[in-house]
Amino acid sequence: xxxxxxxxxxxxxxxxxxxxxxxxxxxxxxxxxxxxxxxxxxxxxxxxxxxxxxxxxxxxxxxxxxxxxxxxxxxxxxxxxxxxxxxxxxxxxxxxxxxxxxxxxxxxxxxxxxxxxxxxxxxxxxxxxxxxxxxxxxxxxxxxxxxxxxxxxxxxxxxxxxxxxxxxxxxxxxxxxxxxxxxxxxxxxxxxxxxxxxxxxxxxxxxxxxxxxxxxxxxxxxxxxxxxxxxxxxxxxxxxxxxxxxxxxxxxxxxxxxxxxxxxxxxxxxxxxxxxxxxxxxxxxxxxxxxxxxxxxxxxxxxxxxxxxxxxxxxxxxxxxxxxxxxxxxxxxxxxxxxxxxxxxxxxxxxxxxxxxxxxxxxxxxxxxxxxxxxxxxxxxxxxxxxxxxxxxxxxxxxxx
Numbered sequence: 001x002x003x004x005x006x007x008x009x010x011x012x013x014x015x016x017x018x019x020x021x022x023x024x025x026x027x028x029x030x031x032x033x034x035x036x037x038x039x040x041x042x043x044x045x046x047x048x049x050x051x052x053x054x055x056x057x058x059x060x061x062x063x064x065x066x067x068x069x070x071x072x073x074x075x076x077x078x079x080x081x082x083x084x085x086x087x088x089x090x091x092x093x094x095x096x097x098x099x100x101x102x103x104x105x106x107x108x109x110x111x112x113x114x115x116x117x118x119x120x121x122x123x124x125x126x127x128x129x130x131x132x133x134x135x136x137x138x139x140x141x142x143x144x145x146x147x148x149x150x151x152x153x154x155x156x157x158x159x160x161x162x163x164x165x166x167x168x169x170x171x172x173x174x175x176x177x178x179x180x181x182x183x184x185x186x187x188x189x190x191x192x193x194x195x196x197x198x199x200x201x202x203x204x205x206x207x208x209x210x211x212x213x214x215x216x217x218x219x220x221x222x223x224x225x226x227x228x229x230x231x232x233x234x235x236x237x238x239x240x241x242x243x244x245x246x247x248x249x250x251x252x253x254x255x256x257x258x259x260x261x262x263x264x265x266x267x268x269x270x271x272x273x274x275x276x277x278x279x280x281x282x283x284x285x286x287x288x289x290x291x292x293x294x295x296x297x298x299x300x301x302x303x304x305x306x307x308x309x310x311x312x313x314x315x316x317x318x319x320x321x322x323x324x325x326x327x328x329x330x331x332x333x334x335x336x337x338x339x340x341x342x343x344x345x346x347x348x349x350x351x352x353x354x355x356x357x358x359x360x361x362x363x364x365x366x367x368x369x370x371x372x373x374x375x376x377x378x379x380x381x382x383x384x385x386x387x388x389x390x391x392x393x394x395x396x397x398x399x400x401x
Contacts, residue, residue: 003030003363008187009093011086012036012070013110015043017143017169018203019099019127020066021176026183027069028356028365034089034381035067035372039074039401042374043067058374059344065353066176068341069367073382074375077108079400086110088385090118094190095183099127102137112198121196123186127179131202141203146171150207155214155225163227175206236283237290238262241320247303248320251294251310258316259283265313266297335359342370375401 008031012023020035020043027033037043042058045067050060073089075082090096096115098105105111105126112124126132129141147153147165157164182199190196208215217223225233230250232239238253253262256278263271275282276290283290298306303319310317319325326332336355343349356365378401382392395401 003365004184005187006030008032008095009034009089010095010097010183011089011093013096013098013100013105014127015099016045017062017066017172018175018179019097020045020063021173022125022127022179022183023097024066024069025177025180025356025365027369028367030363031094033070034377035070035072036075036077036086037072037374039076039375039399042072042074046374053347057344057346059347059371064344064351064371067371068339068353069369070372071369071377071381072372072375073378074401075378076400077110079398081395081398081400083109085382085385085387085395085400087118088387089381090115090122091385093119093122094187095123095125097125097127097179097183101140102126102128102132116196119196121190121194123183123190123196123199125179125183125186125199125201127175127201127203129203131205132200143169143171146203146207150204150211151214151225152207152211155211155227157227158229159227161227161229170210171203171207174210175201175203178206178209234280234284235287236280237287238277238283238294240291240294242291242294242298244298244303244306245301249298249303249306249310250318250320252316252318254280254283256280258314261313261315262310265310265315339366341368344370345373345376 005026008026010023010026010031010033012019012033012035014020014023015037023031023033023035035043043063045063046058046060047055048060049062050058054060075085077086096110098110112122112126115122115124128137129146130136130139144165147170148163150171152170153163153165156166179201182201186197186199214225218225230241232252232254234254236254238259239251241248241250251262253259259277260272263269263277271277276286277283307317307319321329327338336359338352339355340350340352343351351370353371358365379392382395382401383389387395392401
């Protein structure tokens with residue numbers, strides 16, 4: 001069954017995480033993504049956190065998770081021949097994606113203006129930390145710095161810890177999904193109108209968009225997010241993370257009806273007549289006492305013992321899973337979230353890599369194309385765009401590819 005972007009070709013200059021995450025989503029939906037990499041070295045993400053056989057093949061796990069489904073073309077962008085090679089790729093391509101510092105790809109000669117001279121309806125996505133213009137446009141951007149500057153870090157942590165960064169590269173991942181959405185919308189418009197466009201996407205904007213709830217509360221009502229740790233912004237003692245005998249339990253009780261159910265689950269129906277439990281005002285006023293009571297009671301049973309008790313009474317509750325428990329849970333396994341595919345060429349193994357978040361009734365996202373070795377498809381791609389065997393051999397001799 002045809003996927004949404006079959007027949008679409010994307011020239012991918014991106015590296016590390018946010019850009020490759022975006023183009024990987026397009027590859028899952030059928031796009032032919034051609035990843036342009038530095039000869040022999042490749043994307044710098046290839047070696048980050050890589051060890052053993054993954055380091056030997058320059059295919060670290062972090063790289064593989066955002067580069068499956070793609071083909072790799074090694075190319076020295078500073079070589080005189082690069083202009084003709086990329087030009088031939090651009091002819092007939094649907095989109096270009098890049099995440100260099102603003103201006104870098106322009107100086108190399110591969111600007112949006114250059115690309116649309118070759119392919120007038122091209123979609124050109126430029127991802128950066130702060131956008132293509134403005135006082136910070138030329139600044140380098142890293143996930144931790146974007147978390148800090150976007151206000152997210154100031155709202156994460158407790159008064160005791162101070163600001164904390166989120167435990168995974170949320171700025172990169174969020175930007176990747178936003179960039180995929182931007183590409184998809186521009187490609188839809190391209191098909192409908194026959195016109196291309198330039199897309200300027202900033203990591204800071206992505207994280208501010210992710211914080212829509214907090215931003216709206218501030219811009220409309222002046223509410224400044226506080227360092228609440230695991231507590232709810234409702235400031236009710238019944239909504240937080242509590243230790244159990246062997247782990248932790250997240251309880252999200254913030255309505256009167258939920259609170260009464262919680263009293264039943266704790267086998268204290270008499271509490272339902274107490275103000276501290278049956279009203280939001282009481283659950284806020286007696287926050288510390290409620291937390292003390294719940295911490296003491298919940299620590300007397302295991303997480304597995306509490307879950308059916310809470311669920312039977314309709315209390316919103318969830319275990320705090322580690323990554324193994326989350327990824328290999330029965331629910332996630334049933335949805336086939338993990339994609340199983342052969343390891344990169346030269347490694348006799350299979351790997352499981354994270355897929356995407358939706359299942360389609362037809363043309364569902366997925367791929368069996370392994371993450372590529374550096375330049376693995378160079379000769380194949382050059383032949384497709386009309387270069388002869390002798391010309392390709394000459395490119396190799398000159399270390400162009």
